[in-house]
Amino acid sequence: MCGGTAWSEVCSGRSTMLSSLLLVALLLLVLLGTKRAFSKKRRLPPSPPKLPLLGHLLQLGALPHRSLSALSKKHGPLMLLHFGRVPTLVVSSADMAEEVMRTHDTSFASRPDLKPVRTILYDNHDVGFAPYGDYWRYTRKLCTIHLLSGKRVKSYRALRQEEVGLMIRKISQASLSSISGFIDMSKVINSFVTDIVGRVVSGASFRAADRCQLFSKLIDDNGVAFSELCVEELFPSLGFLDGILGLNPTAKKIAVEWEDALNEMIQDHVERLNSDEVRERDFVDELLAVVDKPEKDFRLTMQQMKAILWDMFSAGVEATFTALEWAMAELVRHPETLKKLQDEVRGLAAGKDMVREDETHDMAYLKAVLKEVLRVHPPTPLLLPRESIEDCQIQGYHIPKKTRVLINAWAISRDPKHWDAPEEFRPERFTTGDRDFKGKDFEFTPFGSGRRICPGMQLAVATLELALANLVHQFDWELPLGMTRDEFDMTESPGLTARKKEPLHLVAKPWGTHH
Numbered sequence: 001m002c003g004g005t006a007w008s009e010v011c012s013g014r015s016t017m018l019s020s021l022l023l024v025a026l027l028l029l030v031l032l033g034t035k036r037a038f039s040k041k042r043r044l045p046p047s048p049p050k051l052p053l054l055g056h057l058l059q060l061g062a063l064p065h066r067s068l069s070a071l072s073k074k075h076g077p078l079m080l081l082h083f084g085r086v087p088t089l090v091v092s093s094a095d096m097a098e099e100v101m102r103t104h105d106t107s108f109a110s111r112p113d114l115k116p117v118r119t120i121l122y123d124n125h126d127v128g129f130a131p132y133g134d135y136w137r138y139t140r141k142l143c144t145i146h147l148l149s150g151k152r153v154k155s156y157r158a159l160r161q162e163e164v165g166l167m168i169r170k171i172s173q174a175s176l177s178s179i180s181g182f183i184d185m186s187k188v189i190n191s192f193v194t195d196i197v198g199r200v201v202s203g204a205s206f207r208a209a210d211r212c213q214l215f216s217k218l219i220d221d222n223g224v225a226f227s228e229l230c231v232e233e234l235f236p237s238l239g240f241l242d243g244i245l246g247l248n249p250t251a252k253k254i255a256v257e258w259e260d261a262l263n264e265m266i267q268d269h270v271e272r273l274n275s276d277e278v279r280e281r282d283f284v285d286e287l288l289a290v291v292d293k294p295e296k297d298f299r300l301t302m303q304q305m306k307a308i309l310w311d312m313f314s315a316g317v318e319a320t321f322t323a324l325e326w327a328m329a330e331l332v333r334h335p336e337t338l339k340k341l342q343d344e345v346r347g348l349a350a351g352k353d354m355v356r357e358d359e360t361h362d363m364a365y366l367k368a369v370l371k372e373v374l375r376v377h378p379p380t381p382l383l384l385p386r387e388s389i390e391d392c393q394i395q396g397y398h399i400p401k402k403t404r405v406l407i408n409a410w411a412i413s414r415d416p417k418h419w420d421a422p423e424e425f426r427p428e429r430f431t432t433g434d435r436d437f438k439g440k441d442f443e444f445t446p447f448g449s450g451r452r453i454c455p456g457m458q459l460a461v462a463t464l465e466l467a468l469a470n471l472v473h474q475f476d477w478e479l480p481l482g483m484t485r486d487e488f489d490m491t492e493s494p495g496l497t498a499r500k501k502e503p504l505h506l507v508a509k510p511w512g513t514h515h
């Protein structure tokens with residue numbers, strides 16, 4: 001008990017000190033507790049050492065799927081990297097891919113907002129880069145119903161057959177007239193795929209107006225625009241510097257070129273719709289119908305329509321072309337596989353001048369070859385980037401909202417845990433069992449999986465099977481004179497799509513003429 005003024009002053013001084021000490025101790029406890037709770041909740045995936053500012057940028061290398069695969073061997077199948085200020089989760093095993101694309105599919109169903117895409121695609125109003133939500137759902141459905149469903153894909157049969165026939169004739173002529181002895185198959189395959197996608201999307205006028213070359217160039221230029229440096233990609237809040245420094249000029253330039261090309265194509269369709277001409281409706285007509293007549297609460301604008309068309313051309317041509325080019329490159333490097341495939345195709349299509357689509361259904365080895373091509377060379381080796389729309393836990397790791405996600409499908413489809421001799425091109429691995437690329441087997445997802453799985457898979461597979469069957473049916477294929485298998489360049493080019501870097505030069509010998 002305290003009594004007297006002096007004593008009471010001492011007492012009150014002591015109690016103030018005591019309560020201050022208590023307060024500090026309490027604060028410390030709270031801070032410690034919060035920190036503990038915080039750090040427990042925020043156990044982030046492993047991350048290799050990084051540089052200030054740039055983060056892990058320099059570890060990306062020229063071919064990110066390869067560098068990231070090497071990095072994951074040291075740091076594990078779930079790594080958190082930072083490219084500048086952008087947190088990026090890199091997924092490199094089938095189990096982790098399943099976590100992202102199945103268990104937590106909704107959390108990871110969005111796409112990042114990428115500057116070149118935003119510039120070309122009217123603020124991401126296509127399907128592939130649209131943020132997860134009603135707009136994406138609606139436009140994806142539009143594309144599926146009017147262009148990419150199984151029923152639609154079947155309906156393009158005659159068109160596919162005709163385009164494959166044209167490609168075969170082109171190769172026959174080139175093989176007779178070639179002075180060097182070889183043919184630039186990259187060019188031939190590119191215009192074949194561009195014409196098929198062009199005709200499917202925009203009808204006969206694509207060929208009539210000779211649009212193949214222009215669209216093929218625009219699709220090539222997409223790759224340039226996407227690989228140009230821009231500050232915003234690394235430091236989102238400093239995006240204004242790109243304008244000041246004049247960075248990423250290709251995106252702006254080709255945005256105008258795409259707009260002109262698509263305007264012209266749409267204008268053709270409007271004129272025909274207003275004329276008496278009787279013709280089958282194509283995808284451009286179907287989209288125009290929605291622009292004119294809003295469905296439910298949805299109204300498609302002209303700009304949105306162009307963004308969707310961009311997607312169908314770019315996604316459709318680029319990946320299908322890349323797959324067919326790698327298929328021919330692998331076959332010519334593996335004569336025993338080529339011979340086995342030719343035996344199957346020539347046996348089942350005996351006496352025919354061309355393989356028909358019905359006949360490809362029974363070609364088990366053809367299907368195995370295609371799967372092996374997509375395993376060894378998934379055209380988009382890191383799929384398309386995704387972004388988390390909410391906080392999420394994977395294997396006890398905290399993945400914050402707005403983390404970018406790269407799924408290294410290339411590394412996963414070469415993981416020795418799932419594949420014997422994964423570096424070898426060996427279609428036989430697919431002749432038994434039922435492993436498929438339809439999104440259920442997470443060690444093999446060249447078309448992705450879950451809500452964002454590629455909606456063009458059926459169109460791509462139908463085109464690739466028919467083209468490949470006919471290419472090996474009609475010709476024997478060889479490397480250019482004097483070139484050995486080891487000298488044949490199989491380098492990939494950098495970019496969202498891993499094309500073959502050097503053009504594919506091959507010798508085609510029409511079958512029958514030398515038998």
Ligand code: HEM
Nearest residue numbers: 128315316319320323383384446447448449452454456460
């Ligand atoms: C061999 C050929 C093809 C391959 C390997 C391929 C691969 C892919 C991949 C990996 C994705 C991302 C999937 C994901 O995020 O999980 C994708 C998305 C997409 N693909 Fe394909 N694709 C091919 C052909 C096509 C074709 C022919 C079309 C259409 C004409 C097409 C249209 C699209 C679209 C619109 C998306 C975005 C889907 C979305 O975000 O909802 N693709 N493709």
